[in-house]
Amino acid sequence: MSIATDQLVHWLLGSLELETTVFHVGQYCGRWHASTAGRALGSFHLVLHGDCFLHVEGQPPIALHPRDGVFLLRDIPHFLSSEPNPASLPPRVAMQALSAAQVGSTGLACGFFHFRDALSELIVSSFPDYLIIRAEDASLRAASTLFDLILAEAGGDPDHASPLIARLTEVLFFYVIRHVAQQDEIASGLLSIARRAEFAPLLDSMMREPGQDWSTDNMARLAHMSRASFYKHFIDASGQPPAQFLLQLRMKIAAQRLHAGDSVERTAEHVGYRSHAAFSRAFKKIIGEQPGAFRRASRQRAATQRLN
Structure with a gap:
C-alpha cells in the first residue's frame, strides 16, 4: 500500500462510527438455513467451526470454512445454509449452544451493525455490497487472534451472547476495511483515487x-x-x-x-x-x-x- 493510500486509510478508519449488536452465537446441526436479511441493517456472519455456504441473490454459492467471515455492508437478499445447492430451502432450526462442537455442525456468530453518522455511510458507499474474509489470507493473519477471543467468549445461551463479542467484531470489521483498501477491485471513491x-x-x-x-x-x-x-x-x-x-x-x-x-x-x-x-x-x-x-x-x- 502506498504512503498516500496508507494515510488515507487511517483517516477513513478514524472517521468511522460503528455500532454492532450480536444476534446470536451458537451452532446449527443437520439441514438448516439462516439469514439476517430484511432488517434494513448491515450484518455479519463469522464461521467459528464447520462449513456452510453463503447464498446471495444472483450469485453462485460461496463456501465458507472455519474462521472465514462475511460482512454485508448493505441489507441485501441472502442466506446461509448447510448445502451448496439445496433442491428446496432447508428448514429454519433453532440454534444450539456452542458448548461443544458436534460432528457435522457449524458454529456461527451472527449480528448486525450500523453506522452512527452520515459521514461513515458516505465513506463505505463505494464499497461492495459484501466483503468476504478468509482464514488463509496472510494479510489478515492478525484477525486470527480476534477469532480466538470470540471463541473464548462464545458458549451458553445462543440468544444472549457476551457483549464483548460485539466489540471484538467491531475491531475485526476495521481490519476488513483496511484489507479492502489494499485490493484492486475497488471500483470507485477515495481509495481508488489514492491507489x-x-x-x-x-x-x-x-x-x-x-x-x-x-x-x-x-x-x-x-x-x-x-x-x-x-x-x-x-x-x-x-x-x-x-x-x-x-x-x-x-x-x-x-x-x-x-x-x-x-x-x-x-x-x-x-x-x-x-x-x-x-x-x-x-x-x-x-x-x-x-x-x-x-x-x-x-x-x-x-x-x-x-x-x-
Whole structure:
C-alpha cells in the first residue's frame, strides 16, 4: 500500500462510527438455513467451526470454512445454509449452544451493525455490497487472534451472547476495511483515487489544503495532465466528476472537524467556504443534516459514551 493510500486509510478508519449488536452465537446441526436479511441493517456472519455456504441473490454459492467471515455492508437478499445447492430451502432450526462442537455442525456468530453518522455511510458507499474474509489470507493473519477471543467468549445461551463479542467484531470489521483498501477491485471513491499513482499526490494536497482553489484546471496541472485527459481519467477512476468528488471530500473533512469539536465557522473556512449559508447548503446536501445539528449530535454521542 502506498504512503498516500496508507494515510488515507487511517483517516477513513478514524472517521468511522460503528455500532454492532450480536444476534446470536451458537451452532446449527443437520439441514438448516439462516439469514439476517430484511432488517434494513448491515450484518455479519463469522464461521467459528464447520462449513456452510453463503447464498446471495444472483450469485453462485460461496463456501465458507472455519474462521472465514462475511460482512454485508448493505441489507441485501441472502442466506446461509448447510448445502451448496439445496433442491428446496432447508428448514429454519433453532440454534444450539456452542458448548461443544458436534460432528457435522457449524458454529456461527451472527449480528448486525450500523453506522452512527452520515459521514461513515458516505465513506463505505463505494464499497461492495459484501466483503468476504478468509482464514488463509496472510494479510489478515492478525484477525486470527480476534477469532480466538470470540471463541473464548462464545458458549451458553445462543440468544444472549457476551457483549464483548460485539466489540471484538467491531475491531475485526476495521481490519476488513483496511484489507479492502489494499485490493484492486475497488471500483470507485477515495481509495481508488489514492491507489492511482498519477492522482495520489493530488489527493494528498487536497486533503491537506481542502480550502484552496481546486478548479479542474488546477487539479489537472498538479496531476501533470491536460484538462481533457485529466477529466476523463479522473471519472474513470472515481466514478464521478472532479467537482463532485471535491465537494464530497470537503464535506467529509468538515464532518470530521465538527465531530472533533471545531466551530462551524472555522470548519467552513478550512474547507473553502466564506459564506455560512453556502457551506450549510453543501453540508446538508452531502451529509444529510445542517452542520450545527451534526456538531451537536456528535458532542451528545461523545458525552453519552463517556458516561457509559
